[in-house]
Amino acid sequence: MIKRFGSYISIALAMAAGMTACNDNSGSGYVTEDTGYTSETMYSSTAITSFNLKANSKVLADLDSIFFTIDLETGRIFNADSLPYGTDITKLIPNIGTSGSSKIEILIRNSSVMKDTTITYSSSMRDSIDFSAGGVIARVTSLNEQYTQQYSIRVNVHKVKSDSLVWDRIAWEQLPGNPEKQRTILHGEKVYTFLQSADGSCRIAVMDDPIEPMALTATATLPEGLNLRSIVSNDAAFFALDNDGNMYTSTDGTAWTATGETWSHIYGAYESQILGVKKTGDDYYYTTYPDNGTSVKVAADCPVSGTSDLLLMEGSKWADGPQAIFTGGRIANGNLTGATWSYDGSKWAKISETPIDRAKEGMSLFPYFTYRKANKSWRVTKLFTLFATGGRLGDGNVSNYVYVSRDMGITWERADRLMQFPSYIPAFYNADAVVWASELGSRSSALGWNEMASPAIPAWLTPLTDGSRAVTPVTTWECPYIYLYGGDNASGSLNPQVWRGVINRLTFKPLI
Known part of the structure; x- marks a missing residue:
């Protein structure tokens, strides 16, 4: 005491x-x-x-x-x-x-x-x-x-770089089945990974926790020309477009039926609605499925393809109700943007005052946390943070720079050196990011993960907590892992790996 x-x-x-x-x-x-x-x-x-x-x-x-x-x-x-x-x-x-x-x-x-x-x-x-x-x-x-x-x-000093991302590679060097394409999304309380081979066949892995080994358990019968990268979920069903823009839906990912809709791009899901873009003549219009009866022309600087996944935020100090946001993409005139757009249930708006400084398409967007120190007290505060990484530039090159926003996408900045990816993670675009609280401790080296070598964590290191304190010995604890699935290189070839990581501060064992 x-x-x-x-x-x-x-x-x-x-x-x-x-x-x-x-x-x-x-x-x-x-x-x-x-x-x-x-x-x-x-x-x-x-x-x-x-x-x-x-x-x-x-x-x-x-x-x-x-x-x-x-x-x-x-x-x-x-x-x-x-x-x-x-x-x-x-x-x-x-x-x-x-x-x-x-x-x-x-x-x-x-x-x-x-x-x-x-x-x-x-x-x-x-x-x-x-x-x-x-x-x-x-x-x-x-x-x-x-x-x-x-x-x-x-006088305690961190033995590892605090507030940097540490990535661990999956046990397999390649995703199962030697796929050419992949798509990973959350559906309900499970993680679904679709893996498509060169012959067009598609297998599905369903995981209760992405830390567990990936096993292909089902075969998907995809409509001809279905764009695997367009698959989204509203938790009740999957939706996707084929190469001609025809929309299909599936309840389990294996059997697909046509909806009768033709779109040019799917943004993602806002609660039960699917949001996207239709093209009529030379103009693009925001649309929903089911149709909400409105028809609003897409703003000239709003992307109509190549956007990040759509994130649904249930509420924050910047908004009263749910907000759906995406970052980056290609606008109708062919130019790229680094701005963030938001949908509040009735209308779209660009919210970025300071967008990402290098406009890209195919970025990976995910929520996580960073830490900020008060100037006088040296106390550290945990901040909800959006991360955007990867993406393809206008010249065709790909990036693995990490950007952060601590105000829901209004202001973006390149993350400091400690939060950039280590050199062994290749540049990519179109990778799928999943954040999932997995149990560390006694299970951390099990389940087939080949963890990167890391320094021993001294017992006196403490994580940032929300005010709670352990009163009994702690042998396992939950930590939000970031999982990055696949991603394409500059030539368009799939990186057949899954990377996982956390901000180091969260991996420190709670003080006993």
């Missing part, structure tokens, strides 16, 4: 009961002759009541605002929210406060940059301390110099 100074007196009472001060002439062991203070008060003067690091912008901005926990029961001082990966902690100066001690000594042991030594602390101290070896001890002597207490001090 973590306690502050006020609670320390109860510990001191128990310990002082068996002690007799050297200058106690009464034999009671309760009143000290030199000061008149009780023994437990003297022992309590060995309590460290405050600890932080002196400011040093060359090491880290706002270094002096980092919060340290003082555990008086176990004699530990540490920062539970670790410093960023790579922070140099070999030359730091501490600020230490007590309730009236006579002396504070700092013992340095096992340092690679300092000799083993003992430094007498003062508030004006300029000697820096190497905290990198973990061998720093603060020894506090009581006001009457009769008692001492030692505290181990640890």
Whole structure:
């Protein structure tokens, strides 16, 4: 249990009961002759009541605002929210406060940059301390110099890059069946993957959890010329277009029937409705299935093909009701855009004030989280974030840059270096993104996944939580994985792999 100074007196009472001060002439062991203070008060003067690091912008901005926990029961001082990966902690100066001690000594042991030594602390101290070896001890002597207490001090630094994406490859080097095309979407509470071979045959894998091994369990009888990439779901049924724009539907993905509709592009599903575009003459019109009876011409700068998957947001501080959004695509005049468009149940609108700076088609759009640090407190806040990645540029090249928006697509920016994909993930477009909370811990290395080598996670690392705290030992915990299925390279060939990843901070085992 973590306690502050006020609670320390109860510990001191128990310990002082068996002690007799050297200058106690009464034999009671309760009143000290030199000061008149009780023994437990003297022992309590060995309590460290405050600890932080002196400011040093060359090491880290706002270094002096980092919060340290003082555990008086176990004699530990540490920062539970670790410093960023790579922070140099070999030359730091501490600020230490007590309730009236006579002396504070700092013992340095096992340092690679300092000799083993003992430094007498003062508030004006300029000697820096190497905290990198973990061998720093603060020894506090009581006001009457009769008692001492030692505290181990640890300055924690992330051993892996915080807030970067770490990707793990599926156990198989290729998707089952050596497919030429693939489409993966959510349908109800399951993940459906359609895999089409060169001969046109199509198999389906249905997964309750995408962390489980993929198994092809059904064969789809697709209408001739069905565009696999156009398949969408409203949870009740699948819908897709063929190469001539004819719309088909299926309840299970295997048997398809014509709807009688002819569209040029499907955006996706808004609750039970399917949203898309029809072309009449030279003009494009927004349309729905079932038809809602309205006919509105598509805005000149709104994409009519090549859009990302449509995401349905159930509500946010930017909108009262559900919002469906997509990013990127090709507009009617053939140009590409990096803007985000939104549908609120009745009308479409472009919401991007700062679009993605490189216009693309076939981007992967998914919701996730990022973290932002307050300038003064060093506290970290979890933020709902949209990610857009991949895509094909106007010159035919493909990209794997990662972009983020923390305001539902109004403002986009290229993610910082730590959140860009590692070099071993190839550039792509038309990959399918699924975010799914999978159980980590005891099952993380099972189920056929070949995980990339990663550093051991120290026990003292803590995840950002929503205020809850584990009260029993934790052996498994849920983490939202990002799964990226397939994707085409610049020549249009399928990348027959599934990549999965998380933002590192979410993989840290909860503090026990």
